[in-house]
Amino acid sequence: MIEQLRAKAKEILEKGDASVIIGYGRGSREDVATPVFITDSARIDEMVFNPHCYNNLMTFVTRDDHKRLGTPAVVAKECDMKAAIVLAQEDQVKEDGMLLLSVSCEEMGRADAACRFNGVMTIPQAEEWLKQNYLPAELTPEKLARVEEIEKMPAQERWAFWSKEFERCIRCYACRQACPMCYCRQCIVEKNQPQWLSTSAHPAGNMAWNIVRAFHLAGRCVDCGECERACPMDIPLVSLNRAIQKEVKSAFDYVSGYDHAGKPVMATFRKDDEEDFIK
Amino acid sequence: METDFEPKIIAFVCNWCTYAGADLAGTSRLKYAGNVRVIKVPCTGRIDFMFLVRAFEQGADAVLVSGCHPGDCHYNEGNYYARRRWTIFRKLLHFLGIEEDRLHFAWVSAAEGQKWADLVNEVTARVRELGPFTGYRQLMEKSRLTQSAEVQPLERK
Numbered sequence: 419m420i421e422q423l424r425a426k427a428k429e430i431l432e433k434g435d436a437s438v439i440i441g442y443g444r445g446s447r448e449d450v451a452t453p454v455f456i457t458d459s460a461r462i463d464e465m466v467f468n469p470h471c472y473n474n475l476m477t478f479v480t481r482d483d484h485k486r487l488g489t490p491a492v493v494a495k496e497c498d499m500k501a502a503i504v505l506a507q508e509d510q511v512k513e514d515g516m517l518l519l520s521v522s523c524e525e526m527g528r529a530d531a532a533c534r535f536n537g538v539m540t541i542p543q544a545e546e547w548l549k550q551n552y553l554p555a556e557l558t559p560e561k562l563a564r565v566e567e568i569e570k571m572p573a574q575e576r577w578a579f580w581s582k583e584f585e586r587c588i589r590c591y592a593c594r595q596a597c598p599m600c601y602c603r604q605c606i607v608e609k610n611q612p613q614w615l616s617t618s619a620h621p622a623g624n625m626a627w628n629i630v631r632a633f634h635l636a637g638r639c640v641d642c643g644e645c646e647r648a649c650p651m652d653i654p655l656v657s658l659n660r661a662i663q664k665e666v667k668s669a670f671d672y673v674s675g676y677d678h679a680g681k682p683v684m685a686t687f688r689k690d691d692e693e694d695f696i697k
Numbered sequence: 698m699e700t701d702f703e704p705k706i707i708a709f710v711c712n713w714c715t716y717a718g719a720d721l722a723g724t725s726r727l728k729y730a731g732n733v734r735v736i737k738v739p740c741t742g743r744i745d746f747m748f749l750v751r752a753f754e755q756g757a758d759a760v761l762v763s764g765c766h767p768g769d770c771h772y773n774e775g776n777y778y779a780r781r782r783w784t785i786f787r788k789l790l791h792f793l794g795i796e797e798d799r800l801h802f803a804w805v806s807a808a809e810g811q812k813w814a815d816l817v818n819e820v821t822a823r824v825r826e827l828g829p830f831t832g833y834r835q836l837m838e839k840s841r842l843t844q845s846a847e848v849q850p851l852e853r854k
């Protein structure tokens with residue numbers, strides 16, 4: 419499949435449909451891959467794709483230093499495609515502002531897993547493809563198993579559980595850096611006029627930070643899991659994200675990453691939204 | 698449970714409806730629990746969820762958010778956006794282990810002085826039953842410890 423992927427990428431560059439390929443290259447070890455930015459088709463053989471290509475490359479398309487490289491064609495797994503769709507939905511990229519080199523991997527991390535190249539897609543095409551091929555894999559019982567386990571704990575036990583998890587946070591913000599949806603030029607945690615949350619890595623500051631990170635992604639997180647994978651302290655951020663995804667789905671029947679032309683779910687309303695919790 | 702516990706409740710209310718409603722309760726000389734500290738904001742749409750986090754950090758045992766009834770918002774739509782936000786935010790806090798009775802939401806119009814008084818009484822009674830929010834207090838106390846000279850080494854699981 420890599421030959422197909424390289425051939426398409428080369429063609430795109432040579433035809434001028436995109437001016438940079440954002441893809442994966444060989445990492446420093448067998449089991450890691452590293453992002454590559456290719457503007458010259460002679461370098462196309464640097465591209466690889468395998469079950470170790472974890473990074474969500476959509477983190478790059480909103481950064482100024484990469485924007486300067488011009489229209490990108492980005493190698494994208496399913497979650498990365500969803501990220502592109504949310505970026506278009508939130509006006510961070512134009513609907514026709516990038517091409518997607520759609521790829522799939524049977525099981526990330528398993529060295530012998532089969533990988534596929536699905537073709538070149540625009541953002542609207544990717545949306546159609548995902549609706550056909552990936553929507554049924556969202557919020558499955560397996561994906562929600564851990565969330566439900568945590569929900570079953572009594573409130574105080576849950577509080578103790580999360581306090582303990584967040585206590586380990588060292589405020590490195592790797593979770594934010596790895597996240598394709600965290601594209602703010604200045605994050606609220608770095609604003610000090612006024613300072614909303616403490617930047618010290620103490621239990622209260624960490625609680626506030628983790629609430630902010632999770633809630634700023636409400637209805638936007640595409641469940642790529644990169645935050646948790648980046649976290650050096652192994653804090654179960656995916657469970658937190660999925661708990662919110664579950665609520666967004668049940669309250670507003672919405673899964674993020676499938677509506678590039680619609681309004682973001684938390685930036686709109688319906689007059690008849692449920693309000694049984696309001697007195 | 699400590700018997701002399703007086704819940705500290707922070708209420709974020711909009712200027713146009715609930716604040717006026719609370720004012721009416723006052724001018725009508727209604728008697729109700731004195732446990733609520735009112736913070737007036739222009740509209741419920743202006744209430745960032747960080748306000749709530751900050752209230753808990755500062756020692757609130759519960760938070761009450763109230764504004765105009767749907768359709769009555771002075772800015773037409775602020776409360777509709779707010780409602781969506783709270784729908785999810787309260788679930789997040791619940792998932793983190795904050796008891797549901799520490800977060801209350803209501804619509805109180807400028808004419809509903811009595812509703813405001815009853816609401817405050819009800820919320821106060823529920824929080825009194827729940828007891829002080831020791832969970833957050835412990836977090837704050839622990840933080841002061843780590844901030845002091847004796848930095849606690851954090852252990853990896």
Ligand code: SF4
Nearest residue numbers: 597639640642643645
């Ligand atoms: S919050 Fe985590 S799982 Fe969600 S989009 Fe960001 S990196 Fe991916």
Ligand code: SF4
Nearest residue numbers: 587588590591593649
């Ligand atoms: S990556 Fe982990 S340790 Fe670093 S700031 Fe995020 S939650 Fe905290």
Ligand code: FES
Nearest residue numbers: 711740764770771
């Ligand atoms: S002005 Fe009262 S809720 Fe908007």
